[in-house]
Amino acid sequence: MLEHFFSPKTVAVVGASREEGKVGHDLLKNLVTYGYKGKLYPVNPHADNILGIKTYPSLREINDTIDLAVIVIPAQYVERAVDECIEKGIDSIIVISAGFKESGIDGALRERELLRKVKQHGIRMLGPNCLGLIDTQSCLNVSFAADMPPQGNIAFFSQSGALCTSILDWAMGECIGFSKFISIGNKTDIDEVDIIQALDNDAHTKVILGYLEGVKSGTAFMNAAQKTTQNKPIIIVKSGGTTAGAKAASSHTGTLAGSENAFDAACNQSGILRVKTIEELFDYAIGFSSQHLPKGPRIALITNAGGPGIIAADAVERSKLKMAALSKNTVDSLRSFLPATSNVYNPVDVLGDAKADRYRFVIEKVLKDPHVDVILVILTPQTMTEIEKTAEVIGEISNQTDKTIVTSFMGGIRIEKGIKTMCQRKVPNYPFPERAVSAIEAMYKYTLWQKKSTPSIKTFDVQKEITISIFDDARRTGRSSLSEEEARQVISAYGFKIPKSILTTSEAEAVRVAEAIGYPVVMKISSPNILHKSDFGGVIIGIKNAVDVRRCFSDITQKARRLMPEAEIKGILVQQMITGGKEVILGMSRDPQFGPLLMFGLGGIYVEVLKDVAFRIAPIDSHEAEEMVRKIRAFPLLQGVRGEVPVDIDAIVNNLLRLSQLATDCPEIMEMDINPLVVFPEGKGAMAIDARLTIS
């Protein structure tokens, strides 16, 4: 995929320039300098020869097939150049030039026209407004970056070109190798999804890193990532997260949702490791790049200094990793070998005077312990410390094991050479043990993800036709929010249990219905225009006899007429009153990128005040539904505290799956709350008391 971008046999540089410092010059020079093996065709009507290479006045004049054309001319001429590419039958184009969407309306129009053209002719285009790309394997540096990174197995793509230059510069000083470096610019045609798919298929890439400010298609992004993360990790830093701002929303779910929660849920469900900072991005990357994945969470710390050992142990306890409990065998042999004042338990303290051989003995012993999955070796440069020799020992041992070994040599000048040595032997070093622990934790999480079974989406037998006719009806009458009865019918059609409930239009009818349902009953105003019924006294519960039914009927209707004179009142609902059980809320809000975002939380203040909710993108399977339920902080309340019986978690899961199906089946649903869903004790099911639903 995208072969012509990464290993073209011929490259034309449209806008190649003789003038140093110009992008069209620097880019051509990079191609030459870093050893591109194919044929180069600079295009410039005012030059015969640039950097010693024959230069053509136009693409037309080149008597060869062009695999890749790179366009580095001012924005207003790009379209004409693309026309020439089409004429020449070129199927892969990089547009470096800026002056498109990012520069205002004229640019945006230019960009749209560009997209139309390339789409029409089946051309793939990278950019515009990008730095270009680098493929270290084919020695292809088709960018105006100032450097060529060393070869390695990390691929990096970025929506910010400037970030590419920073990271390239930084990588040059570190011991980090790259397979590919791709600036995706305005991602008009080729976007993160194309890149992820290409990198999935790239044998030279072991880890995929990305910097994103947004995604073009949420679903495609998730699908690509889900597939790729079965093979290799994807680590993403996404910015622009906190500025989302409030959006008008009529449901609780809508209020709490938002693009950040959607992106988080998408990462969670597609195995992407989302990090907060660039530092973490590379901390994780070097771990994945060079080490085996941990087979389990049990980590042993080996240190020549107590303090850093405690710091690391603290970090382990804050993480999902576990301090390994060394087996008796290991402890015994450590005790017989180490000085008396050493600590032979985890963290193993080899003491400040430990030389390389002591480190070797201990690492080898601990590595053999079946209770250990990962080793973190900590070293501080003390007077007796053999830094480089120890580094060599660790490198050698790491080479012979399939367990995970990382180090934290802490210091500066003295430890530099040691770190280089280990880097060459594929042992990643972290300047502080906390960062090492965090990287190992990420690797462990990824192990768990890979072990996870692929979601198997359950489909219920539902009466979709009912929902369709209700939506049609609402649309016909120009309403985007459904009435309560309509909402109840919709969820009932999808298998939610709801209390008996009948719309009445007179006191007498209300009494008849109440007596049929059985006291006590609940009475509620029914009006498509009134969403928050209880706020103005439109809901009365616990009505116990005919007299009260009559009184409540008139009370509610009068109050509604007085307070909301413009509201259309359809009558009064008389409902079976549900007692007992715990209230939860299930909801959905349609995210512009990722589609139906499901929400789960405990009812009332837990959602409104504590914002204790979990999100997933529909469709979900039962594992994911259960994860949602278990993820909220208040989950112990559902399990029962102080001797209460646990609620019917299976019923919640079942209802979440039905909601997932409803949200997936009906793209017209924009927001909905099922609030409360009353959940009864284990085995006794759940009942949806109230629902709100808005459609597009």
Place this chain on the structure above:
Amino acid sequence: MLEHFFSPKTVAVVGASREEGKVGHDLLKNLVTYGYKGKLYPVNPHADNILGIKTYPSLREINDTIDLAVIVIPAQYVERAVDECIEKGIDSIIVISAGFKESGIDGALRERELLRKVKQHGIRMLGPNCLGLIDTQSCLNVSFAADMPPQGNIAFFSQSGALCTSILDWAMGECIGFSKFISIGNKTDIDEVDIIQALDNDAHTKVILGYLEGVKSGTAFMNAAQKTTQNKPIIIVKSGGTTAGAKAASSHTGTLAGSENAFDAACNQSGILRVKTIEELFDYAIGFSSQHLPKGPRIALITNAGGPGIIAADAVERSKLKMAALSKNTVDSLRSFLPATSNVYNPVDVLGDAKADRYRFVIEKVLKDPHVDVILVILTPQTMTEIEKTAEVIGEISNQTDKTIVTSFMGGIRIEKGIKTMCQRKVPNYPFPERAVSAIEAMYKYTLWQKKSTPSIKTFDVQKEITISIFDDARRTGRSSLSEEEARQVISAYGFKIPKSILTTSEAEAVRVAEAIGYPVVMKISSPNILHKSDFGGVIIGIKNAVDVRRCFSDITQKARRLMPEAEIKGILVQQMITGGKEVILGMSRDPQFGPLLMFGLGGIYVEVLKDVAFRIAPIDSHEAEEMVRKIRAFPLLQGVRGEVPVDIDAIVNNLLRLSQLATDCPEIMEMDINPLVVFPEGKGAMAIDARLTIS
């Protein structure tokens, strides 16, 4: 303070050695090499001359006053050396030697004896088991560290010697200068409190950094820190945090408290910035060390790359800082100067081709904006970027302003020189903008702390004598938990309002009392042996008439006799039933280091399941009490949601202050819960329904 440690006129090295690699040699060599200006007296019975310096067989033979003696001989001979110091009238000793508390019981005994001796003779001792200390101002390197750090205004003290060596090595490669470097070892005599006090008085120290694994006296630590942080920041990384482990506790407060919460509260109340990692420690340090404190939270970002600008803006939104809204003036002049595609709002994007002069113009303009307190300049090394020139510009501007300027030059090799340049001009650089934002946030928090008024502890008129007699009574009968009546009496003596409540011992008496109080009433078992009364049905509420009072009386007593046959039953409490209001919990648990740790939370599940609580160390003032109340996540529930009236926050504050006074007055109280305290609407006060209390 500790003058003889930091600027001694004469230093004796007991255990000076001719043998390279030995601590007694390296330490003496450091004194010589790094230019100590005073007189050196090596002591070694087997040498006349070490490193060209006349050597003495014993301290006795030195015909001079010794300001500071450094002991570097095996542990078993240290005591004798100290005796010689006493004889010679030396008042300041550093014991480098290991082999004390850290090595087992014998060592601990040796250490205790050492302490006794130095205390008895008014000698101050640093160590044992330490690396020594460094004072760059007096060119004193009385340590066996391998380096001498550059001069600067950062002081670092550490409970881990190995961490000192790591940090020294690291600092040598960075541009970080130190005033003092102190390894406090086993801190047998001189501890963190002495060091903080000494550094407070040290004119060369602007920032105090510390690594701690624990504190010797919580109160002394807080007092010293409170005083010092008025003058200069203290930044602490404390490890050993998460391993605290469960301790047996009979109260909710006791269960939730723990040394980490106590240490956090102590830092919070004494202005200490506690950080989680060594990286943060130094990120903060370089900010404080070189820049002005921000006068406010408004930060402007200036960047030559969009992506990193967004990353930084995200970090700002997650922090307590605010994105500055640039004034119209600033925006206008930026617009007229910058290229059309620049962003002239915050973050200001000067574009990838910005040279030093463009940076200069923008920084100067933004700096003048009265809406800006802090500037973060971000630079990525692009082709046109004038890295060093821009660095010089920033350094020059920073020199002329009293606003805060920090940078994030992102990259590696290319930006190295620029960073050095800025460092020399006291502009701290952070490799990633998130770390810059976090450091500025810390500086801003410190500014707020310095502005805070000193706590003024209010004292209520209370009946302390009542509590004393109750405690005496409990002790006399060998009880550590008070009965409910006793606990009620104690808090009532401290001004808590409690419901009317009378102990009854017969059904008839119970009825009489209930009728006097007025129905409905609550009936509760009264037994010093039953703490969780409601768990077994020992509490019945809402009793409405005499018949029910009689029935409940016998129900409760029978149940208690059956289920807890060994419990002493004093009778049944008949209580006024309180309705309405919101339940909160106030509690106290005595921390072994910091004393009375107060807790506040919402009642029930908020405390037990969600652990949504706030801690402070008593005594507290009304500001701190209010902070506690506002700090919990569920605080909006107290303010009232959905049109509810707010509860009486002042009453909670008042009760917290009373609890603070009780906890401070009565050191015998180990744990207590006031649970629930029912808080009524604003202006209507609060009532303590139940209390539990255990004493030592």
